[in-house]
Amino acid sequence: MDYSSLPKVELHLHLDCSMSYDVVTAIKPSVTPEEYRKKFIAPPKCADLADYLTRAFHAVALLQTEEQLRLVTLDLFKQLKADNVIYAEIRFGPMLHTAKGLTPEQVVRTVNEATEVGVRQTGIQAGLILSTLRHYTEAQSMQTVELARQFHGPGSRVFGFDIAADEAAYPIDNHIRAFQYAKAHDIPRTAHAGEARGAGSVWETLRNFEPSRLGHGVRSAEDPELLVWLRDNNIHLEVCPTSNVQTNVFNRIEDHAADLLFRSGISMSINTDTRTISNVTLEDEYRVMESVFGWGPEQILKCNLEAIDHAFCPPEWKSRIRDRIERAYTAQEG
Ligand SMILES: [Zn+2]
Known part of the structure; x- marks a missing residue:
């Protein structure tokens, strides 16, 4: 199946981990292709999530001015356009970008305005998710949610x-x-959980954070009771297959729980997580699901429709995006 021209929805995508070589060199011309591969892209196998995340430090260092944030946001829109993404939610931690004097408000305003420009230039609909970080103090986390x-x-x-x-x-x-x-304050919530830790972490996240979606959540597969709970409570899992193998959540892609989760009737989508660190597009991820788990248009379509159903955008956008996706899949079949 050729997924390249089919419309796609992506809910789990980190701004700072998705910088193309072009934009990296626009910001720092001295970066060679070798250095980019070494510092910004993770190998197929890292020791763990912490090891994988070290690549993000190099990226964040280049995201410290309004101009840099604008360039990187618009660069990401270009990548999304090439992958035929029609709706995306882009996430970032505002306080990571204040090392050279920007205020957190300036950071959010800049990315917000650049997103508006990206939407106008590409026709892609998009929203932003602000991320607090696990190692933050309560005060920093409160500042982020504020x-x-x-x-x-x-x-x-x-x-x-x-x-x-x-x-x-x-x-x-x-x-x-x-x-x-x-x-x-009625702010929609997702949370990374069930990635570097198991089902216990997912349960505590669900109880304490009450999110409607989970970033990854794939280790929920270790607890049959949790799978039933996720399905019955319509919690959506933002699954990122390649990233999970890199961070050693699963040893090989063949061991990934994505297909089991899908067959359990849980709402889920396929996402890249990080277009640079993982060095993948959504089209690549769909092909992985096809070749490893025998998925076809039926499963990929379902994931895209589940994604838009659980998106944080205004509800009135959803039927339009849904229609576009369904029409494209019908046309491709015909
Ligand atoms: Zn993530």
């Missing part, structure tokens, strides 16, 4: 709140208040 509250609402592209970074090394305690605050 930004989400400030920017969430009509006329803004900020659609949701997330927690990212090293699940294995830091507990959830510092972030419970931030998620409660997001809930109190």
Whole structure:
């Protein structure tokens, strides 16, 4: 099946981990292709999530001015266009970009405005998710969610709140208040969990953060009771197959739980996570699911429709995006 021209929805995508070589050299011309491969792209197998995340440090260092944030956001839109993504949610941690004096508000405003330009230039619909980070203090996490509250609402592209970074090394305690605050202000929530830790981490995330989606959540497959709970409560899993093999959640792609989760009737989508660190497109990920698990258009279509159903965009956008996807798949069959 040729997925290249089919419309796609991507819910789990990190801005700072998706910088093309072109944009890296626009910001720092001295970076050679070898250096880019070594510093920005992870090998097929890292020791763990923490090892994988070291690539993000190089990227974040180049994302410290308004101009850099604008360039990288628009570069990502270009990549999404080439992959025929029609709706994307792009996430980032605003406070990572303040090392050279930008305020967190300036960071969010800049990415928000650049996203607006990207939407106009490409016709891709898009929203932003602000991520707090596992190693943050409670105060930092509250500051991040306060930004989400400030920017969430009509006329803004900020659609949701997330927690990212090293699940294995830091507990959830510092972030419970931030998620409660997001809930109190009707800010949609997703959370990275069930990636570097197992089902216990997913349960505690569900109980304390009350997200409607999980970033990854794939280790839920270790607990049959949890699978039933996720299905019955319509929790959507943002599954990123290649990334999970790189971070050693699964030894080989053949061991990945994606197909089992799908067959369990859980709402899920396929995502890249990081277009640079993982060095993949959505089309690549769909092909992986096809070649390893025998997926076809039926499964990929279902994942795209589940993704838009669970997107954080205004509800009135959803039927239009849904129609576009369904029409394209019908035309491809015919
Ligand atoms: Zn992620």
